Amino acid sequence: MALIDHKEHLSCTRCGQCRHFVGSWTRSCPSGTKYISEPYYSSGRAWLAEVLVEGRAEMDRKMAGSIYSCAMCRACTEMCPMEYQNHAMDVVEALREEAIEAGVVPPTVRDFLKNVHTSGNPWKEPQDARGDWAEGTGIRLYEAGDDFLYYVGCVGSYDERSQVNARTVGALLLRAGCSFGILGNQEVCDGNEVKHLGEMGLFEHLVKEQSRIFGERGVRKVVTLSPHAFHTMKNDYPAHGVDVEVMHYTHLLRDLIEAGKLDVSKGLEARVTFHDPCYLGRWNQEYDVPRQILSALPGIELVEMERNRETSFCCGGGGGNFATDLLAGREGPACLRVREAEETGATILAVACPICTKMLSDALKTEGLEETIRLADISEIVLEACP
Ligand code: SF4
Ligand code: SF4
Numbered sequence: 001m002a003l004i005d006h007k008e009h010l011s012c013t014r015c016g017q018c019r020h021f022v023g024s025w026t027r028s029c030p031s032g033t034k035y036i037s038e039p040y041y042s043s044g045r046a047w048l049a050e051v052l053v054e055g056r057a058e059m060d061r062k063m064a065g066s067i068y069s070c071a072m073c074r075a076c077t078e079m080c081p082m083e084y085q086n087h088a089m090d091v092v093e094a095l096r097e098e099a100i101e102a103g104v105v106p107p108t109v110r111d112f113l114k115n116v117h118t119s120g121n122p123w124k125e126p127q128d129a130r131g132d133w134a135e136g137t138g139i140r141l142y143e144a145g146d147d148f149l150y151y152v153g154c155v156g157s158y159d160e161r162s163q164v165n166a167r168t169v170g171a172l173l174l175r176a177g178c179s180f181g182i183l184g185n186q187e188v189c190d191g192n193e194v195k196h197l198g199e200m201g202l203f204e205h206l207v208k209e210q211s212r213i214f215g216e217r218g219v220r221k222v223v224t225l226s227p228h229a230f231h232t233m234k235n236d237y238p239a240h241g242v243d244v245e246v247m248h249y250t251h252l253l254r255d256l257i258e259a260g261k262l263d264v265s266k267g268l269e270a271r272v273t274f275h276d277p278c279y280l281g282r283w284n285q286e287y288d289v290p291r292q293i294l295s296a297l298p299g300i301e302l303v304e305m306e307r308n309r310e311t312s313f314c315c316g317g318g319g320g321n322f323a324t325d326l327l328a329g330r331e332g333p334a335c336l337r338v339r340e341a342e343e344t345g346a347t348i349l350a351v352a353c354p355i356c357t358k359m360l361s362d363a364l365k366t367e368g369l370e371e372t373i374r375l376a377d378i379s380e381i382v383l384e385a386c387p
Pocket of ligand 2: 028029030031032040041042069070071072073074075076077
């Protein structure tokens with residue numbers, strides 16, 4: 001067990017900072033907020049690691065339930081004043097590896113991993129339908145010599161609402177005259193959630209496949225739809241010998257607008273609040289670029305939710321929860337987040353991640369707020385601002 005080697009969990013002092021409230025809203029931890037119980041906070045998971053390492057308990061289904069409810073959002077590591085902030089996410093991953101080894105993972109997690117293993121995506125959708133979202137868009141397959149590969153990922157490829165984001169980003173890249181292509185039915189899952197669910201063998205297999213495909217096609221630069229793919233390709237892949245330049249699409253849109261290659265002069269009149277995706281924000285310290293894009297659009301009034309940037313509240317979809325559903329319900333993070341967005345008086349809730357799109361659009365329906373506040377990916381807002 002990786003925990004035994006490193007004793008990372010011991011640097012949690014149980015100071016309780018990670019359970020604190022942020023502003024007038026609920027606590028910063030999505031799983032702790034939903035379950036209101038110590039094992040569902042970062043401190044509780046450090047304690048579980050301690051009792052397991054010391055042999056005072058064995059991993060069981062109840063423990064695995066609390067371990068898998070973590071959205072890997074890093075809100076706790078922002079709050080944590082101790083050395084543990086640098087280890088908390090590794091401890092959760094190690095605990096999940098242990099749960100897999102013990103055969104006690106929740107059924108939805110088991111199905112997620114099995115489906116990625118057998119079908120290449122969490123929902124067992126056919127691989128030969130992976131590129132269907134691009135039909136009729138004019139977006140073509142990647143060719144050697146293109147400036148970059150547009151990597152869409154599982155959620156953008158198969159989730160109906162997120163496919164809209166995939167097409168809109170593609171439409172903007174075509175409009176700006178970019179030289180790019182997609183992998184279509186040859187695209188492979190990036191593996192970020194697989195790694196965070198603790199299935200390291202499958203993650204390594206996916207990275208190997210990705211490496212083969214990138215190598216065969218001569219891909220050297222990748223633009224991702226999802227911050228999750230951006231994160232793992234940028235930070236995890238190099239250790240596995242895959243070294244490509246990676247950008248999230250928001251970086252590219254910002255650059256295209258600044259270079260005058262995307263004309264956004266039409267603008268749109270709207271009050272907009274932006275929901276920071278954890279894998280762009282807390283995992284990669286990128287808070288400014290999405291706001292720079294929105295601020296560049298004539299007519300937009302940008303208003304912040306009480307919890308924003310470093311203290312943003314996760315939609316609850318990270319760490320595989322968008323499919324494993326361990327944080328669902330009206331007291332789950334997605335519903336709380338759309339109620340927080342509504343409090344700003346914004347007419348648009350802007351997102352920059354297909355997982356946030358999926359989670360928050362479902363939550364708007366649950367809360368009956370669809371008529372009050374519209375969910376839109378930043379790319380959709382940019383496209384509306386183009387003449
Ligand atoms: S995880 Fe960090 S903030 Fe939370 S109790 Fe442990 S040391 Fe304190
Ligand atoms: S990563 Fe997020 S969900 Fe997990 S313990 Fe930390 S704050 Fe809670």
